[in-house]
Amino acid sequence: MKKILIVDDQPEVARLLEIVLRREGRQLLFAANGEECLEMARHFLPEVVLLDIMMPGEMDGYEVARRLKKDPATAGIHILVMTAKVREEDRREAFAAGADDYISKPFDVIELKTRVDRILGCRESPVS
């Protein structure tokens, strides 16, 4: 069972991602802030985290990405940052924080789906 952790404080965006990414043999997990995300990532060890940057609470997406990559247990998780912050420096900061991929909001749902499928596909082959 492949696990995708969706981190977005806006319920309707989380719902949209659920509709787009749901598929047989996948488990979708949801977190609404950075703390929840780190906890769930450590507990469930998902293959992918879809990470929003602007979230309520102490931690923004950049900080979450840094902590995920710092912790050896979660360092291997593929981080796909999705954000409405679309300036070049936002993109650079995301990659500097440890993002593996970046998609700007609003996104094309087909493109998002394809990217996630590809990430999960790549991860499937060498391991099992």
Added chain:
Amino acid sequence: MKSRLFPPENNALRNELFGGQRFSPEFQTHLDQLQRFRALLDHANDIILLVRLDSRRIVDANASACRQLRYPCEMLVGLPVEIVVDFEGLQWPEEVGEGIECRTIVTELQRREGGRLPVEILLCMEEFGDASYVVIVARDVTERKRAEEALERSRKQFRDLVETINDWVWEVDMNGVYTYASPRVRDLLGYEPEEVVGKTPFDLMPESEAAGVAMFFRERMEKKEAFSALENTNRHRDGRLVVLETSGTPFFDEEWNLLGYRGVDRDVTVRKQAEHALRESDRMKTDFISTAAHELRTPLTSILGFSQVLLGPENLSEAEQKEFLTYIHQQAESLSGLVADLLDIARIESGQGLALRREFCTPGELVTQLAPFIQSGRERSRFELAITSETAPLLVDKAKMAQVFENLLSNAVKYSPPGSPIRIAGEISGENYRFTVADRGFGMTAKQVARVFDKFYRADASDTAVGGLGLGMSIVRNIVEAHGGSIWVESEPGRGTTAYFHLPLGRPETSGKGIPGEEDPDR
């Protein structure tokens, strides 16, 4: 002292006295000598008069005197000297110089046919024979006077110009010490010109600034170069900092040795402040545009995403379709609200002001308008209503008032924890009706409160999850003020925020005679 001069002598007298006689060689020598003196005198350009001290009559005059005063020589001799010379109240003879102690005065001579001749006079007392005389040597100073007057006019002209312009004009010597400061320095730096003279420009600057400017000035001086528009910070006598823009040009002696610099200083403090404010406002606008773009993208994400899903190949249940359409609708509404805010602020910014459609209504009606908002926010917050004098007359734009309430309420919801109470109250307060919207949320610091009505300001810009353009409160204030009301906010961190606003009570009796402020683009 015995005179080196001679008794009156001319050819006519000689003929009369001596006829055609031949003189002894000694006498002839004396006579020749006298005639030589006479010739020298008559050819002198200066006017020379000999006056008897006792009678004050002219006893001799040279040719130049007769010519310049327009008298036949025989008329001039015998005249009281006052007819010709204006002594300007000079005491005669006490104030006439004696011996080599000649006295010089500047006065005028009277010409025979009228007209006056400006002269510089040398007055000397002489004694010979048994009488005392005054020798008057007068030099025409018309040209010199004219030149002096022209010089003085030109000086005054330049002084007036220098002292009238808003810039401070100065001169420094080789050591950078002020040798002249125009009075304008009073306005610029608060010092009297005479206080500045003797100081250097660097004495008037903060230390750090002085070092840099001194280096710059030294380099210019070594190259004997002019400089212009050098910005430098100076300390006004009252302590505040003043930014001056200095231009200067070197001046030299005849051998091209540098003597110093002359130049002007202009106060550019206000300009600098304006430039700073402009940069700041520019920066805020750039931030705003990126915030606005972000805020617009958020609802667009749902609208585009759900519509793409709805249009896609997936088979969706009817319930799901309805759910997705609901999201699309909600987000489109939020987008529409953002666009309305942007248009409002654009109108306010461009100076058009808000167009109000005022009508008579009551506080009760205004609060009733909020029902849908309160309904939808019920899950998150507890709304309490306490409206007294519900039927008080108000003359307001109802839609704009709804916007005011919705902004205040959504802020209250946004910045307070779920389930906490939000109280909407209203009461008559003097000539006004006062509304309050109070929450028990996170509150704000005094600094945040001070900026709450600023455009583009968001109390907690770092908490990027709390969305918004930072325009709401600015628009709210504009709406309330356009109604002739006022608005203010009180807040304390951890205890919550209360927004108050007053609206003037309307007078229904005026309703027939046109409603003030209706559709008034200038408010």
